[in-house]
Amino acid sequence: MQALKKSPWILHYDASSCNGCDIETLACLTPVFDVERLGVINTGNPKHADIFLVTGAVNEQSKVVIQNLYRQLPEPKVVVAVGACAATGGIFRECYNVSGGVDSVVPVDVYVPGCSARPEAIIDGVLKGLAVMEEKHKRMQLKEEPV
């Protein structure tokens, strides 16, 4: 339904990012880009969020946290990996403590490239995520209806 696309609430998690992508993500909330026009709210609470926005590569500590948070997000949920590190591990890919990008822990729906990713790209990624969420919602409803 329409409303699902018009009210994306985001949970922003920094896995092991240098904070470059985080700054760009938060820049989206500033008057220059103002994502709230699209209904985006940065909630810090997984139970309230639809979109799980992850920056940075995944190490041992953040692996557990990402799994916990992912479990606490209500369906339908979408994971957006922001930046090169979140996508593949970036330049830290070969490090001993890094297991790779976010998709080594949870299924990722949208990858936003860049180092650091630009706010416009992040917003675009979120909107693509909304389209994926709508798909998932349709599938959820089909599963619920008895055949």
Added chain:
Amino acid sequence: MNPWLRFLLFLVAAPLAGGLLAGWDRRITARMQSRRGPPILQPFYDVLKLWQKQNLAVCAAQNYYVLFYLLLVIFTGGLFFAGSDLLLVVFALTTASIFFVLGAYKASSPYSFVGAERELIQMMAYEPMVLLTAIGMYMATKTFYIDGIAGHGGLLVGVLPGIFLGFVFILEIKFRKSPFDLSASHHAHQELVRGITTEFSGRTLAMIEMAHWYESVFLLGWVWLFFASQPVLGVVMALGVYGFVVLVDNVFARLKWQMALGGAWLATAVLGFGNIIILSFQR
């Protein structure tokens, strides 16, 4: 108009009005921050989206408390607009809030727990002024019945200026706005994550939001009551007070609960009780 009809009207129209107020609030806030802000209908999109989300909870019972919070808030507002006894309306709202707090306790998470404690402190902070407002209106109009108060001849705010100011003060607490948004915050500051609402999701969260809308309409209705003899002025003032509340929200940072409680009780004692003293000597 028949009280039952008024109740039904409240039941149906209040969420629409409340949602629009909430959307208007977010838009004005955004404009004050040099942003554009969401569309006015955004709160409705939020609630509709929440309605379709999965309902995650720590404990199933926590959702029942919220359901009854919503039902009792509707009951309160309906009672108010049907013209019934103002004191009973206040006590019904207190009961509703107690259910909300108990739901947060039931969720048993640190954030919802602290949010619940702070919500109780907020309730303790505004309760005296709310009761004094009812008492003040009784002393001015000789009746507790809202129908009677609304039908009273003169402009109540002229007889109850101190009480009006005190009431506006605690409205800042009741609307959960800075500097008193201790238990949950709509803004980005996430000191308690989402405070009292942390462990609710999906439909239950949507119900909390709707309950807030109903409550907003009820509170602005009470503001209107101060100007009841001039209904149009009353509507303007009600919206004006809401705008003022939003302005204060944007200007001030959050205060600690000690200041919130102390400030509210001080305002109650000086403004509210002062007004009562003057009224009792006038009799």
Added chain:
Amino acid sequence: MTLVLALVLVPFLAGLVLLCLRSELARRWVVVTVTAAVCAWCIALACQSSPLNLGELPVSRHVLDPIMMALEALLGIYILWVGLRARHFLIVGLMVAQGAVMVWLESMGGAGLEGGRVLFVDKFSVIMALINGLVGGAICLYAVGYMREYHTEAHPEVPDRRPFFFALLFVFMGAMFGLVFADDLPWLFFFWEITTLCSFLLIGYTQTAEARKNALRALVMNLAGGLTFALAMAWLYRETHCLGLQALIRTGHAAALLPAALLCFAGITKSAQCPFSSWLLGAMVAPTPVSALLHSSTMVKAGVYLVLRLAPVITGTKVGLMVASVGGVTFLIGSLAAITASEAKRVLAWSTVANLGLVVLCGGVGTSQAVWAGVLLIVFHAVAKCLLFLCVGVVEHKLHSRNIEDMSGLVLYMPHVAVMMLIGMAGMSLAPFGVLISKWAVLRAVVDACPLLSVFIVFGSAATLFFWVKWMGKLVEVERPQERAVNEISLDESVALYSLSAVTFLACLLFPLLSAQFVEPYVAGIYGQSGSLGQGNLFIMALLMGVVMLFPLSFLSHGRGVTLVEPYLGGANIPGSPRFSGSGGAVERVVLHNYYLGGVLNQTRLSRTGEVWGAVLLAVMIAFAIL
């Protein structure tokens, strides 16, 4: 007449019998039979129409009065001995003074004396008798099971003096019946002093140093009240030669004001108002049945009963204003102090003090509306508070702790008791249940008569909300998974608890009936009119009650459509458990600890403030009465 006589005498006899019984089975049978009989008689009394034409006493006053005097003298000598043995010279002093007044009164003896009737029954007496019988009876029944566990498991170090204990409980019950049925002031005084003695002996039951200290403190303060009572009688005798309570109430204001003020003073000490609150707080060292019976539901009610009786005399006067202010201050201080207490019995004690303050406020205001509200408040408070005390007693035995923080998750650990506690607390703080509706009535009465007093009520009301809801929250929250406790409570205790819960519930439900059948006729009989609910309000309260009653039904859905997941702990949850990984990889538990506002409110300072203000107000009251 026989009914009333039975209600007064049978508990005394039962007490004497229980003193001699060693066997637990025999004791249990006596308790059960007498309790059942008393309850039945109370209900029968309530069903009869009033005012009751009692007829003559079977034994002449000329025989009874000297017996009463002799018993009272014995009582006085015993208290003197207690005071001397404890080297507590205030007790000795007060008892000597009281004795002197009584001797003087006796020596004047009979010359033109017009006493009140020894037994007098009106609607108010019937209500008090019902409370004493039903609530008191439930407590006595509960005590059988409770004291058994007390001595065998919880406190084996306390010497087992159960025959003495139960004897005292029943003697006290008889004294209470005598008190509420008495119209003749000397007889009322006699029963009043018996309750003082019972309270002293029961507080000191455990015979520890602390118990002895608190028992003596209770004795001192109640003796102070007894002294003013005696002075009131002496004055009345000197001025009017008439010692009947009803006659006093019917006299004009000016003549009756000083004795009324002195009697209110006595009532204030017995009900532990500021500045005398400390004895009630200290009395909590006694076993729970004592706390429930004497110090929340019945004995302290005797004090406010007297104040409410005298309301028509002091209404509209400065004395009345002072009495109301004492009540108001006590309500405010008590409510604020209860926030800071984390020990369950202490919270209940402060709450009792506060609610009694509210009733005293009603008495001081004294209009028909206020008295109506006050009587209702007495009824609801007695029932709900008793239920809470009894539940706390059971919980204390199971958890070995009285701390509210240890009661987390009680809904899982002891579900039945937890639900009963929630009923009691809802009865104390949730609209549309008893105490809150009474508070609504009090507000309406005060606003009409003396709006400035409302400041106490509004601030105190906000404070009461805080400590009740945070306790309720503690009961429902689940910090960690719990197993249900094995064998929650014994038979005697459960019968008492279930019946009390039923009574609480019914009282709230049948509140309009109670008001219309008992309270309104009593008030109307004195003032010509009475406060009442109003048809419209009744309907709304019924609706609200209906909505709240639906709440338990929601549990029938068994959480359909809800997926359970852990609480948010910053993503550091250890999956499948309520723990989380803390710093350095340590595994931490979630701990939720209530706010007690210790940085803002200080119990000692609040007590002191209350004592100072209370003393000042009482002094002013006496001054006004004399002038």
